[in-house]
Amino acid sequence: MILYRREIPEDAQQIEQLLDQEFGPDRHKKTAYRLREGVAPLAALCWSAERQGQLIANIRYWPVEIGDAKVPALLLGPIVVAGDYQSLGVGRRLMTDTLDFARTAGHAICLLIGDAPYYSRFGFSRDLTLSLDFPQPVDMKRFLALEFIPGALIGVSGMVRKISVSS
Numbered sequence: 292m293i294l295y296r297r298e299i300p301e302d303a304q305q306i307e308q309l310l311d312q313e314f315g316p317d318r319h320k321k322t323a324y325r326l327r328e329g330v331a332p333l334a335a336l337c338w339s340a341e342r343q344g345q346l347i348a349n350i351r352y353w354p355v356e357i358g359d360a361k362v363p364a365l366l367l368g369p370i371v372v373a374g375d376y377q378s379l380g381v382g383r384r385l386m387t388d389t390l391d392f393a394r395t396a397g398h399a400i401c402l403l404i405g406d407a408p409y410y411s412r413f414g415f416s417r418d419l420t421l422s423l424d425f426p427q428p429v430d431m432k433r434f435l436a437l438e439f440i441p442g443a444l445i446g447v448s449g450m451v452r453k454i455s456v457s458s
């Protein structure tokens with residue numbers, strides 16, 4: 292049986308190992324990581340899946356801002372499922388559960404960099420990011436968004452940035 296639960300601090304090492312396995316150690320060079328540096332993930336939305344005490348999947352979300360107007364948004368990722376457990380619906384379960392939590396919590400916009408053929412099934416679309424910029428280098432075809440509140444991205448433009456911490 293697979294247990295889905297909130298990420299706990301004790302997961303950290305196994306998550307790093309899983310991410311290294313599935314994305315390679317160079318993953319830290321990806322520009323999405325620049326938006327996460329020094330920023331805590333949103334704990335209520337970060338979930339893990341375990342089987343017999345072994346961590347087999349994880350999903351995390353980070354707060355970001357868009358443009359000079361500093362429109363708040365979520366940045367989904369990374370999501371990772373261990374090789375032996377891929378294509379069994381674990382990723383889908385983590386995606387649908389946490390997107391529901393985010394919607395219920397009142398978030399309006401979710402962004403990610405990823406494969407459109409996978410994420411489109413959850414409602415993510417490249418069309419919604421055409422007025423937005425993302426720190427380069429990134430393949431802009433993989434820059435996708437989901438509106439939890441229909442129309443939330445209408446009139447929103449500019450660069451996705453790390454959240455500014457008010458003093």
Ligand SMILES: CC(C)(COP(=O)(O)OP(=O)(O)OC[C@H]1O[C@@H](n2cnc3c(N)ncnc32)[C@H](O)[C@@H]1OP(=O)(O)O)[C@@H](O)C(=O)NCCC(=O)NCCS
Pocket residue numbers: 313314370371372373376377378379380381382383384404405406408409
């Ligand atoms: C991508 C990932 C999170 C999906 O989770 P998962 O639990 O394996 O996938 P699910 O069981 O939810 O969904 C399986 C379906 O997604 C498809 N799929 C999986 N990864 C895909 C991708 N990168 N692009 C398109 N489709 C993909 C499978 O072919 C399968 O299709 P089907 O439902 O038509 O049979 C997981 O496979 C993973 O961590 N992969 C390693 C990292 C990676 O490749 N990331 C690339 C995406 S950014």
